[in-house]
Amino acid sequence: MDVRPKRFWTLIACIAALPLFYALVWVTGGTHNAWTHLFYLPIIFAALAINWHTSALIAVASGLLLSGWLIPRDTVEMIPQLTSAWVIRLAMFVAVSLWTSVVVDYLRGRADQLYHETVELTRVQHAAVGALADLAEMRDREYTGYHSRRLGHYADVLCTQLQVEPNLHRNIVDTIALHDIGKVAIPDAVLMKPGKLEPHEWDVVKRHPAIGEQILDSICRHAEATSESVLSFLSTAREIVGGHHERYDGTGYPNGLKGDQIPLSARIAAVCDVYDSLRSKRPYKKRFCHETAVQMITKGRGTHFDPKVVDAFLAVQEKFAAIWEQLKEEEATVQTAYAQRRGTRQSGALKIVLGGTTPRTDDRG
Ligand SMILES: [Fe+2]
Numbered sequence: 429m430d431v432r433p434k435r436f437w438t439l440i441a442c443i444a445a446l447p448l449f450y451a452l453v454w455v456t457g458g459t460h461n462a463w464t465h466l467f468y469l470p471i472i473f474a475a476l477a478i479n480w481h482t483s484a485l486i487a488v489a490s491g492l493l494l495s496g497w498l499i500p501r502d503t504v505e506m507i508p509q510l511t512s513a514w515v516i517r518l519a520m521f522v523a524v525s526l527w528t529s530v531v532v533d534y535l536r537g538r539a540d541q542l543y544h545e546t547v548e549l550t551r552v553q554h555a556a557v558g559a560l561a562d563l564a565e566m567r568d569r570e571y572t573g574y575h576s577r578r579l580g581h582y583a584d585v586l587c588t589q590l591q592v593e594p595n596l597h598r599n600i601v602d603t604i605a606l607h608d609i610g611k612v613a614i615p616d617a618v619l620m621k622p623g624k625l626e627p628h629e630w631d632v633v634k635r636h637p638a639i640g641e642q643i644l645d646s647i648c649r650h651a652e653a654t655s656e657s658v659l660s661f662l663s664t665a666r667e668i669v670g671g672h673h674e675r676y677d678g679t680g681y682p683n684g685l686k687g688d689q690i691p692l693s694a695r696i697a698a699v700c701d702v703y704d705s706l707r708s709k710r711p712y713k714k715r716f717c718h719e720t721a722v723q724m725i726t727k728g729r730g731t732h733f734d735p736k737v738v739d740a741f742l743a744v745q746e747k748f749a750a751i752w753e754q755l756k757e758e759e760a761t762v763q764t765a766y767a768q769r770r771g772t773r774q775s776g777a778l779k780i781v782l783g784g785t786t787p788r789t790d791d792r793g
């Protein structure tokens with residue numbers, strides 16, 4: 429932040445105050461009255477808002493203006509001041525100036541230190557969120573690392589369009605990557621099974637939102653967080669983790685929440701997650717073009733998705749396409765990542781299982 433204009437006007441105000449206060453002391457009878465203390469104001473103000481040497485100069489100027497040379501003790505009787513009186517006053521002005529500057533410098537130093545610590549903690553927080561999200565995705569055969577990153581960008585665009593309250597907006601962008609954290613507890617045999625899942629296996633996959641909520645509850649308990657910003661961050665993360673598979677018409681999981689019962693953060697996350705999943709090539713589904721992804725999301729307006737969020741998505745869909753283009757994973761990257769974890773024996777899993785007339789938009793949790 430550029431503080432120079434503010435400093436300039438503070439300096440002008442401090443300088444302008446000196447002759448005004450001098451005139452006031454003169455007309456009210458001289459230095460024997462209490463108005464001389466007004467001079468402390470520009471001295472302290474300069475120390476707070478400008479710097480110590482400007483404050484010290486104003487202190488010396490104030491002391492000299494109130495010296496025996498320029499103003500008597502009593503302007504009616506024209507009784508002069510004792511030299512010791514105005515010299516001690518000048519010394520007091522300088523002492524107050526220097527003391528205020530020392531205290532202000534110390535407090536500024538502490539504030540800077542706290543600011544840098546906060547910035548560092550925020551970076552650690554983001555890194556921890558990223559690591560947790562990666563942890564969940566690395567167990568999934570679709571892991572490429574780009575999915576989580578894109579979600580944050582989509583969420584940012586959608587929150588801006590929906591004019592989401594700034595704190596919630598920031599929390600959604602920062603925590604959406606955690607949406608599938610609960611997958612860490614889903615067995616490999618189910619999560620990485622090639623081809624379609626059996627109904628009982630789907631039941632296992634469908635546990636991941638509730639498991640994710642338990643993970644976040646545990647973080648909350650261990651962190652013993654009390655600050656409002658940390659609590660709201662964790663609360664938004666929990667909403668997204670627990671609610672990203674709820675459907676607007678109440679047919680989703682894990683709780684079958686309906687309409688506004690589903691937190692806004694989760695309704696936004698659902699659209700972002702589904703759009704990106706549709707655009708991505710996965711071992712069990714083909715990649716859809718932007719137009720098809722838009723059509724499928726539009727088809728889910730009022731059933732799968734909140735109509736308001738879909739309308740906002742339609743208004744900014746080109747930005748979604750641009751984010752995808754900018755951060756899309758190369759097909760080779762996906763296949764290499766998959767092959768590295770699964771070996772070549774499962775290359776048959778690259779078949780499309782999402783074909784048919786009504787492909788589900790929330791396949792594999
Ligand atoms: Fe996802």
Ligand SMILES: [Fe+2]
Binds near residue numbers: 607636792
């Ligand atoms: Fe999920």
